[in-house]
Amino acid sequence: MISIGLVIVIALVAVGLGVFLGKIVFAKNTEKQVEDARARAEIIIKEAELKAETVKKERQLEAKERFVQLKAEHEKEVTERNRKVAEGENRIKQRETNLTQKEASLDKQLKENEQIKENLNKQLELIAAKKAEYDKHQEEHQRRLEKVAGLTAEEAKNQLLQSVRAEAENRALEIQQEIIEDAKQKANKEARKIVIQTIQRTAAEQTIENTVTVFNLETDEIKGQIIGREGRNIRAIEAATGVDLIVDDTPEAIVLSSFDPLRREIARLSLQRLVADGRIHPARIEEVVEKTRKQIEEQVMEIGERTAMELGVHGLHKELIRMVGRMRFRSSYGQNLLMHSRETANLCGIMAAELGLNPKLAKRAGLLHDIGKVPDEETELSHALLGAKLAEKYGENPAVVNAIGAHHDEMEMTFIISPIIQACDAISGARPGARREIMQQYIQRIKDLETLAGAYQGVEKAYAIQAGRELRVIVEADKVSDGDSDKLSFDIAQKIQTEMVYPGQIKVTVIREKRAVNIAR
Numbered sequence: 001m002i003s004i005g006l007v008i009v010i011a012l013v014a015v016g017l018g019v020f021l022g023k024i025v026f027a028k029n030t031e032k033q034v035e036d037a038r039a040r041a042e043i044i045i046k047e048a049e050l051k052a053e054t055v056k057k058e059r060q061l062e063a064k065e066r067f068v069q070l071k072a073e074h075e076k077e078v079t080e081r082n083r084k085v086a087e088g089e090n091r092i093k094q095r096e097t098n099l100t101q102k103e104a105s106l107d108k109q110l111k112e113n114e115q116i117k118e119n120l121n122k123q124l125e126l127i128a129a130k131k132a133e134y135d136k137h138q139e140e141h142q143r144r145l146e147k148v149a150g151l152t153a154e155e156a157k158n159q160l161l162q163s164v165r166a167e168a169e170n171r172a173l174e175i176q177q178e179i180i181e182d183a184k185q186k187a188n189k190e191a192r193k194i195v196i197q198t199i200q201r202t203a204a205e206q207t208i209e210n211t212v213t214v215f216n217l218e219t220d221e222i223k224g225q226i227i228g229r230e231g232r233n234i235r236a237i238e239a240a241t242g243v244d245l246i247v248d249d250t251p252e253a254i255v256l257s258s259f260d261p262l263r264r265e266i267a268r269l270s271l272q273r274l275v276a277d278g279r280i281h282p283a284r285i286e287e288v289v290e291k292t293r294k295q296i297e298e299q300v301m302e303i304g305e306r307t308a309m310e311l312g313v314h315g316l317h318k319e320l321i322r323m324v325g326r327m328r329f330r331s332s333y334g335q336n337l338l339m340h341s342r343e344t345a346n347l348c349g350i351m352a353a354e355l356g357l358n359p360k361l362a363k364r365a366g367l368l369h370d371i372g373k374v375p376d377e378e379t380e381l382s383h384a385l386l387g388a389k390l391a392e393k394y395g396e397n398p399a400v401v402n403a404i405g406a407h408h409d410e411m412e413m414t415f416i417i418s419p420i421i422q423a424c425d426a427i428s429g430a431r432p433g434a435r436r437e438i439m440q441q442y443i444q445r446i447k448d449l450e451t452l453a454g455a456y457q458g459v460e461k462a463y464a465i466q467a468g469r470e471l472r473v474i475v476e477a478d479k480v481s482d483g484d485s486d487k488l489s490f491d492i493a494q495k496i497q498t499e500m501v502y503p504g505q506i507k508v509t510v511i512r513e514k515r516a517v518n519i520a521r
Contacts, residue, residue: 170483177486213256213264215271223247225280226254226271236282240289243267262329266292300325307338311345313364317394324367326374337374340428341367347424352417362417365403368396369421372404384408426504445502452499453492453508458484470507471496477514485510 217223227234227247234245242263246255254271258264270292274280277288301318304325308316316324327338348366349359372387379386388405403421405411413419446464449471453462458479463472473492475485489510496506 173483173487177490180490213268215254215256215268217252217254217275220252222275223254225278226275228280228282232282233280233285236285237267237270237289240286241267241270261331262296262326265329266296269295300328303328303338307342308367311342311349311363311367312360313345313367317396320368320371320391320394320396323371323374323390327370330374337370341370343428344369344421344424347427348417348420351420351424355420357417357420361397361399362420364397365400365417365421366424368400369404369407369425382408382410384410445500448500449496449506452495456488456492458488468502468506469504470509473508473510475510475512477512480512482512485512 225233226237226245228236234247237243238245242258243266244257245267246257248255256264256267256271258267266289270285270289273288273292274285277284301322302325304316304321304323307324308314308321324338324341327341328336330337345363345366348362352362353359368387368391370383370387371390372381372383372385375386375390381389384405384407388401388411391401391404399415399417402411402413402415403418406413406418407422407425409422413422446468449464449468450462453459453471453473456473458475459473460476461474463474464470465472471492473488475488480488489508492510493506493508496502496508
């Protein structure tokens with residue numbers, strides 16, 4: 001039997017031989033693969049070189065074709081450019097030829113003009129000679145005329161111009177006066193008709209408001225209660241109402257003094273309640289005055305609503321109704337403001353109806369035209385502009401706003417009802433008895449009226465008569481002619497209209513009287 005060790009040795013030897021033989025086989029296979037790879041690489045390289053050569057030749061051919069194409073395009077551009085240059089040269093040659101022809105024609109025309117100029121100069125010399133001869137004859141003729149007339153030409157011309165100017169001025173003044181008189185007659189006739197009809201159809205109650213109210217008492221004993229201990233009651237009333245209480249020796253009467261009629265009314269009603277109740281002390285006074293003030297506010301709204309309803313003015317803003325009610329306790333030149341506004345509204349409605357306009361819109365504007373006199377707060381604006389601002393604020397019609405703002409010419413009139421409101425306001429305020437005027441203002445206005453007329457040349461005397469509604473001007477007959485009298489009357493009326501403020505209208509009458517006086521002895 002073979003031993004195990006020998007078997008192992010043999011096995012190891014067999015394994016080693018196997019490994020060695022495997023390496024020899026692997027090496028042979030590797031060398032063969034390398035040779036095959038080299039052969040394939042050489043083939044690929046040869047193919048790449050062939051392709052590169054082919055591409056190179058193709059690129060060369062393309063470059064040659066591109067060169068040929070560019071060369072052909074360049075030659076075409078050069079040919080075109082040469083053609084344009086040739087055409088330009090031809091045009092230049094043609095222009096030169098035309099210029100040459102024109103120069104020849106101009107030379108010919110210049111020669112003809114020179115000949116015409118020579119002929120004109122000869123004719124001008126002939127005309128100058130004839131003119132000199134004519135001037136000589138004219139001077140001779142003028143000397144003969146001056147010798148016959150005894151005046152120089154300049155003197156005669158001045159006299160003629162003066163005569164023509166004076167005649168033209170007189171004629172123009174006569175025509176102007178005729179036109180004005182005709183227009184006045186027609187306008188006055190129609191306006192008088194409308195105004196008279198309007199006034200006749202309106203009968204408004206007129207109330208004169210003063211700055212004091214007399215509160216009547218049953219007995220003089222109540223005066224002591226009103227005054228109170230150490231005057232505390234009267235002080236409380238004055239502090240609560242803003243009205244001065246005058247308690248004097250007048251029997252059974254107390255005078256309430258204040259510029260504000262609304263305050264006086266509150267004080268009067270409060271005193272009436274306090275006296276009727278019998279409890280007069282500071283706390284009670286404040287309570288009663290506060291209740292009375294609320295009552296007056298309600299009364300103001302009621303008056304405003306009733307007035308608007310009676311006049312047929314609907315849709316007024318609440319604040320405007322309150323302002324209309326407050327007018328009941330305001331006065332202007334002694335004329336109650338609410339009565340004045342009602343009267344103006346009625347006049348406006350009638351006049352608008354006569355003229356074929358909207359009477360409701362005119363009534364609305366007439367009622368609201370003086371709301372600027374009862375503002376809640378004082379302002380620097382005039383009552384007309386303030387009233388227009390308030391009306392615009394509370395959504396009134398633009399025509400109403402313009403009529404309110406323009407009724408004293410403080411705003412341009414842009415609606416047809418605006419002059420109607422202005423005229424009716426003047427009718428209501430200027431009619432006899434409507435307003436009272438301070439005596440000093442009245443006297444000063446009369447003096448200013450006479451002074452204005454006396455400043456004109458030729459005026460001897462000037463008298464304002466009929467309460468200042470007519471101005472009679474007496475002129476000196478030697479200094480003022482009949483034609484100048486018409487002009488003087490017109491000028492004075494225009495100056496009064498532009499420089500003075502007055503109610504109604506003023507008639508200007510110029511009187512020219514020539515008197516010849518001799519005494520027989």
